[in-house]
Amino acid sequence: MVLEYVLAFVGVFVGLLLAKYTKEELKPGRKYFVTFYKLMLFLLIVYLLYFITLDWYALCFILGFVVTLFFSNLYFYLGLAVFSSVSLYTSFFVFLLGLPYGTLLYSRKNLKNYLIYSFIFFALSALILLFDFPGINYFIAGALFSFFLRKVI
DSSP: OHHHHHHHHHHHHHHHHHHHHTHHHHHHHHHHHHHHHHHHHHHHHHHHHHTSOOSTTHHHHHHHHHHTTTOOOHHHHHHHHHHHHOOHHHHHHHHHHHHHHHHHHTTOTTHHHHHHHHHHHHHHHHHHTTSOOTTHHHHHHHHHHHHHHSOOO
């Protein structure tokens, strides 16, 4: 079970490693990284929404969308997705999402601090799930949809 959580977060480091060794490919390949990032985010949203039935949970989707306007650490919401589903598939989606995301983050200033904060929020999301939230998958899907609509880094 711990392996799934580690797998999910390691994707961003593998993406950074790819960026480090392929610096000359970053600029021409940016559009492909953005496309792959958006595709993986969309597939994760669809996967999370697949398991739930439609009723009042649509409000949770909207709430997740709105909350990201005030708190927008992507790995917090990805942590919620990983820890709420406890599925190897979700961890794999988050890992694949981390590959282009880490590559796109490579040129960011204060990268080390950003990664530390992202890891802390990723881990804290497990504590939040100690409480039972009935519409958590809708909330997460709404939050991730907000990231999907934004400009990438």
